[in-house]
Amino acid sequence: MLNKLENSESLMMIFAPERVPEFPLLLADLKLDFAAIAPSLPFILTGLWVTLQFTLISLFFGFIWGTILALFKISSFKPLYWFGMAYTSIFRGVPLLVTLSVIYFATPQLTGFNIQPLQAGVLTFSLNAGAYVSEVIRAGILAVDRGQTEAAMSLGVTYKPMMLDIILPQAVKNILPALVNETIALLKDSSLVSTIGAQDLLRRAQIVGAQKYVYFEPLLIVGLVYYAMVMVLTLAAHALERRLHRSS
Amino acid sequence: MSVSDHGQQQEVAIAVDRLYKSFGSLKVLREITTEIHRGEVVAIIGPSGCGKSTFLRCLNLLEKPTSGKIYIDGTDITAPGVDVMKMRQNVGMVFQHFHLFPHMTVLQNVMYAPVKVKQLPKAVAAEKAQQLLARVGLAEKADVYPSKLSGGQKQRVAIARALAMEPKAMLFDEPTSALDPEMVKEVLDVIKAVSLTGMTMAIVTHEMGFAREVAHRIFFLDGGKVAEDAPPSEFFTQPKSDRAQQFLEKVL
Numbered sequence: 209m210l211n212k213l214e215n216s217e218s219l220m221m222i223f224a225p226e227r228v229p230e231f232p233l234l235l236a237d238l239k240l241d242f243a244a245i246a247p248s249l250p251f252i253l254t255g256l257w258v259t260l261q262f263t264l265i266s267l268f269f270g271f272i273w274g275t276i277l278a279l280f281k282i283s284s285f286k287p288l289y290w291f292g293m294a295y296t297s298i299f300r301g302v303p304l305l306v307t308l309s310v311i312y313f314a315t316p317q318l319t320g321f322n323i324q325p326l327q328a329g330v331l332t333f334s335l336n337a338g339a340y341v342s343e344v345i346r347a348g349i350l351a352v353d354r355g356q357t358e359a360a361m362s363l364g365v366t367y368k369p370m371m372l373d374i375i376l377p378q379a380v381k382n383i384l385p386a387l388v389n390e391t392i393a394l395l396k397d398s399s400l401v402s403t404i405g406a407q408d409l410l411r412r413a414q415i416v417g418a419q420k421y422v423y424f425e426p427l428l429i430v431g432l433v434y435y436a437m438v439m440v441l442t443l444a445a446h447a448l449e450r451r452l453h454r455s456s
Numbered sequence: 457m458s459v460s461d462h463g464q465q466q467e468v469a470i471a472v473d474r475l476y477k478s479f480g481s482l483k484v485l486r487e488i489t490t491e492i493h494r495g496e497v498v499a500i501i502g503p504s505g506c507g508k509s510t511f512l513r514c515l516n517l518l519e520k521p522t523s524g525k526i527y528i529d530g531t532d533i534t535a536p537g538v539d540v541m542k543m544r545q546n547v548g549m550v551f552q553h554f555h556l557f558p559h560m561t562v563l564q565n566v567m568y569a570p571v572k573v574k575q576l577p578k579a580v581a582a583e584k585a586q587q588l589l590a591r592v593g594l595a596e597k598a599d600v601y602p603s604k605l606s607g608g609q610k611q612r613v614a615i616a617r618a619l620a621m622e623p624k625a626m627l628f629d630e631p632t633s634a635l636d637p638e639m640v641k642e643v644l645d646v647i648k649a650v651s652l653t654g655m656t657m658a659i660v661t662h663e664m665g666f667a668r669e670v671a672h673r674i675f676f677l678d679g680g681k682v683a684e685d686a687p688p689s690e691f692f693t694q695p696k697s698d699r700a701q702q703f704l705e706k707v708l
Contacts, residue, residue, distance in 0.1 A: 353555070355551060355553055355555035356555060356557065358518055358549075358551065358555065359549075359551065359555035359556075359557070359614075361518065361541075361544060362516055362518065362544055362547075362548070362549035362551075362618070363544065363545070363548075363568075363569035363573065363617070363618070363621055364541045364542065364543075364544040364545035364569065364573045364621065365541075365568075365569055365572060365573055366541050366573075369572050373568070373572065374557055377559050378558065378559055381559070
């Protein structure tokens with residue numbers, strides 16, 4: 209038996225008695241046809257601008273909203289605290305695609321307002337990012353030494369400048385990696401707007417695929433574009449982190 | 457107005473009236489009533505856990521008194537509606553662990569509050585900060601970040617930062633307890649120099665020699681009460697209570 213197992217032929221007999229499926233393992237065997245979609249490349253890459261638009265606007269509002277929510281959650285005024293906690297619980301508990309669908313498809317039904325994909329996407333992502341970012345910022349604020357608050361208070365510094373000039377800069381430094389993660393997640397999640405008719409990178413790849421009957425090539429291209437953007441973000445974050453840590 | 461033991465008429469800077477402070481069921485301060493006069497230096501000493509730091513922190517409301525009143529320059533700062541931030545501008549505080557702002561340079565640390573709180577023009581605040589740094593012997597460290605300083609240097613910057621607000625009184629919460637022994641003196645020298653300018657000061661300290669040399673009065677706290685209140689010459693030679701005698705035997 210041992211001897212048989214060592215023999216590769218008998219192994220074949222045991223695990224693949226009929227035939228070994230011939231996967232197309234060579235690139236040439238994939239029969240990729242980038243030439244067919246080359247004319248559509250500008251069309252696909254125009255989606256980069258759309259994706260960035262959704263991402264950057266949502267990032268801006270999401271971070272502001274997240275900061276406000278974080279302040280709610282560390283507030284000693286209980287209703288604000290409860291609101292912050294309930295809000296986070298809901299937005300973290302419901303899939304992003306569900307939230308997006310509700311906002312895009314249900315808003316006209318409920319209010320009569322014909323919401324545009326950009327508005328619906330930005331609203332959804334800002335509300336969603338706010339929930340996640342607020343948790344990160346809250347943890348960052350709580351991690352700043354209590355003595356910093358006391359030192360500021362003992363100098364007569366009021367709440368707002370204390371938060372903006374003393375606590376938040378120190379908190380952000382500690383949570384920068386987590387915030388970069390949030391930004392990356394937001395960038396990638398923005399591809400969900402392809403389901404509400406916005407012509408972002410992913411949607412354009414699908415359109416080209418449907419026109420030319422080739423799906424892999426356009427999807428590979430947008431995958432690489434997303435990956436490249438995430439890499440740029442990561443490298444920029446590393447550089448920023450090094451700069452921030454130079455002072456301490 | 458009251459007559460101090462120096463025999464002069466002296467204005468009351470800080471008055472404390474039946475101050476109580478509890479943390480949950482733990483009673484830390486039990487009825488403290490006292491007065492500190494303008495220009496007076498009070499050293500607050502006592503065994504650990506006796507409420508020294510809590511008492512000091514009540515004086516600028518970093519701790520909220522459970523009951524009782526505190527008057528600064530005759531204003532009851534515990535009354536509802538009092539501008540606590542305004543009060544704190546007049547009462548500087550120096551902490552055991554310095555609490556410098558780590559993301560600001562030494563100069564920025566010192567000029568931050570005058571610019572933000574008192575709305576002093578930046579140039580004016582910077583020049584004043586530079587003078588204060590010179591006063592604590594750190595003029596050349598203005599553009600350095602706190603992480604590059606020794607403990608003693610950090611504490612001197614913290615003193616300069618508190619003085620920059622031109623407070624009427626200063627509170628020191630164990631200013632040398634976190635320092636390496638060889639750095640204690642440089643900080644005590646700076647505190648002593650401040651005391652000689654006529655600043656009203658309350659210092660929680662374990663440095664008995666320093667208390668004896670610099671303080672006009674010693675508060676000996678025990679069990680949340682001022683067990684003894686006497687000039688150092690009297691306190692260190694003939695303590696009245698048994699508790700103070702025992703304490704001095706251990707620390708001297």
